[in-house]
Amino acid sequence: MTEHSYDIAIIGAGIVGASIAYHLAKRGCTNVVVVEKEINPGMGSTSKAAGGIRAQFNSRINVELSQMSISAFERFPQEMGVDVVFNQVGYLWIATRPEDLRLFERNVADQRKLGLDVQLLDREGVRRKAPYVRMDDVLGGTFHQKDGYAPPADYVMGYCKRAKEMGVRILLGTAVTGLIVQNGAVAGVRTAAGEIHAERVVCSAGAYSGKIGEMIGVEIPVQPVRRQCFVTEPIRELPHPIPMTVDYTTGVYMHSESGGVLIGLADKDEPPSFNENIDWSFVEKVAELAMRRVPILEQAQVRTGWAGLYEVTPDHHPIIGDLPGVKGFTLATGFSGHGVMHAPATGQLVAELLTTGRTSLDLRPLRWSRFREGDLIKETHVI
Ligand SMILES: Cc1cc2nc3c(=O)[nH]c(=O)nc-3n(C[C@H](O)[C@H](O)[C@H](O)COP(=O)(O)OP(=O)(O)OC[C@H]3O[C@@H](n4cnc5c(N)ncnc54)[C@H](O)[C@@H]3O)c2cc1C
CATH class of the missing domain: 3.50.50.60 (FAD/NAD(P)-binding domain)
Incomplete structure (x- = not known):
């Protein structure tokens, strides 16, 4: 050659x-x-x-990699001369179980020691950040403004x-x-x-x-494991761009996408393989969990979806x-x-x-x- x-x-x-x-x-x-x-x-x-970008991790090395990366993402348009929109609207993690709230408290204390300005939220704090969330079982959450998402x-x-x-x-x-x-x-x-x-x-x-x-x-x-995302039709009633909203109990997550919402969920039972075909039967499970947390989603149709590979280590x-x-x-x-x-x-x-x-x-x-x-x-x- x-x-x-x-x-x-x-x-x-x-x-x-x-x-x-x-x-x-x-x-x-x-x-x-x-x-x-x-x-x-x-x-x-x-x-x-x-496209999720966040520093809210619990291992020190993950936090450090994120801190370095988030600064670089912030500088990216100037440094690279490329016009990329980094929606720095935060990640909101929601706890519905007392043990998870206690975990969140411990994590926030550790993350603050590493220099992250993470907020520990009570129920009212979660409601204010995300008025679209169904609140009856919510105990609290965490929020970090510098997190967000980008293409x-x-x-x-x-x-x-x-x-x-x-x-x-x-x-x-x-x-x-x-x-x-x-x-x-x-x-x-x-x-x-x-x-x-x-x-x-x-x-x-x-x-x-x-x-x-x-x-x-x-x-x-490194094992290949299929992961899937779905995007809804536009939902005008939501205050776009919403924070990346994660229900810690179920693992369902969502953020604004093309006027609608991108919804994802890791299927814990997915075996390792190079399968990248979308499983449309999975959308029902994802949609059910998403609608349970954000009821306005009941009014939206899923417009598209895709599957890709996580590259997973032990x-x-x-x-x-x-x-x-x-x-x-x-x-x-x-x-x-x-x-x-x-x-x-x-x-x-x-x-x-x-x-x-x-x-x-x-x-x-x-x-x-x-x-x-x-x-x-x-x-x-x-x-
Ligand atoms: C549904 C889904 C949602 C995700 N959401 C997020 C998220 O919100 N935030 C986040 O940070 N990450 C997310 N990820 C994970 C993220 O996509 C990956 O961690 C990231 O893209 C890894 O980048 P990479 O460059 O290592 O791998 P890749 O993007 O896969 O790049 C590897 C490249 O190597 C090439 N290659 C492989 N073998 C060969 C070969 N033999 N010869 C030549 N070329 C080869 C491939 O073609 C490929 O282009 C998500 C992944 C999926 C599937």
């Missing part, structure tokens, strides 16, 4: 690979190629995301555009079929169109990362860092449904790691080996 040898090859032009490419270029590292199997960037999980595609395009302008090559329609490893060190990737030589390779292949690991006989514990946290045993192979994957919101921080941190060997945030908790060591990270706020 090419005699050219790159410093770095990135597998996957989703939001994570695109962000890494941009941040490398920003640091002056432009002899970089992004290899993407689809004909456009961002066509994997990124194009299916609900992920705009961020991918922004990152790719700037990365290309600075000299990064983005090869589309090119599937990686193998990794070149020589003397225990990665030396590039194989594709149907030929070999691409690179001193370092980054795996940001999302839900397909396990397959990349299989190419060199290494387990990358502890729902990403794997970011070098893979031990294969020199020059770095992982940035397994975001478990939080890859859009954590992409800016990931791009910066991986670029720091690759260019200096050091990172401004301690990435040890996210190391690949934690699964073998049994050192999993706990998180109470996964939807």
Whole structure:
């Protein structure tokens, strides 16, 4: 394909690979190629995301990744010259069980120590933030104004555009079929169109990362799991844009979308697979839970829906860092449904790691080996 040898090859032009490419270029590292199997960037999980961006997590590392990322999302239009609307209208988490309210209280105390301006709400506080919510069983909630939602595609395009302008090559329609490893060190990737030589390779292949690991006989514990979203016809009665509203008890979440509401729910019984077909029978369950929390939804028809893949690790946290045993192979994957919101921080941190060997945030908790060591990270706020 090419005699050219790159410093770095990135597998996957989703939001994570695109962000890494941009941040490398920003640091002056432009002899970089992004290899993407689809004909456009961002066509994997990124194009299916609900676009939620939040710092309200309970693991320290998730909060830190979000804090870094939210600042970057706020700067994005100026820094990238791309007009993206980040609806910073907050995430509202609703508790209907006393034990969840107690958990919320503990989480808010911890989050405040990390610098988040999170509010603990009583029933009246929830009602004021979300007058559209059915209140009879609501005990309280939490709210963080800097959370919100945005269209992920705009961020991918922004990152790719700037990365290309600075000299990064983005090869589309090119599937990686193998990794070149020589003397225990990665030396590039194989594709149907030929070999691409690179001193370092980054795996940001999302839900397909396990397959990349299989190419060199290494387990990358990332499982593909179908997740679905549905969007209603416009609902004029709602005060758009509403905060991302999450019923913690049922897991149903919703935010404004095209004048209507995007509704999502993780089916806990969904087995791992690459199935991205929409299951229209699931919409009934989602709609029932959503209408129970927000009665005005009874008046709205579901207009459309889609299915995509979460890229799930055993502890729902990403794997970011070098893979031990294969020199020059770095992982940035397994975001478990939080890859859009954590992409800016990931791009910066991986670029720091690759260019200096050091990172401004301690990435040890996210190391690949934690699964073998049994050192999993706990998180109470996964939807
Ligand atoms: C329904 C749904 C709702 C979601 N909601 C949210 C949300 O609100 N907020 C949030 O932060 N996240 C959300 N997510 C999760 C989010 O979409 C992912 O975490 C994120 O997109 C991961 O980005 P990525 O770049 O790692 O993966 P991807 O976007 O999947 O990118 C990986 C890329 O690698 C390419 N690739 C794979 N294998 C190869 C190969 N062999 N050769 C070349 N290229 C390859 C793929 O084609 C793909 O483009 C949601 C996901 C779904 C499905």
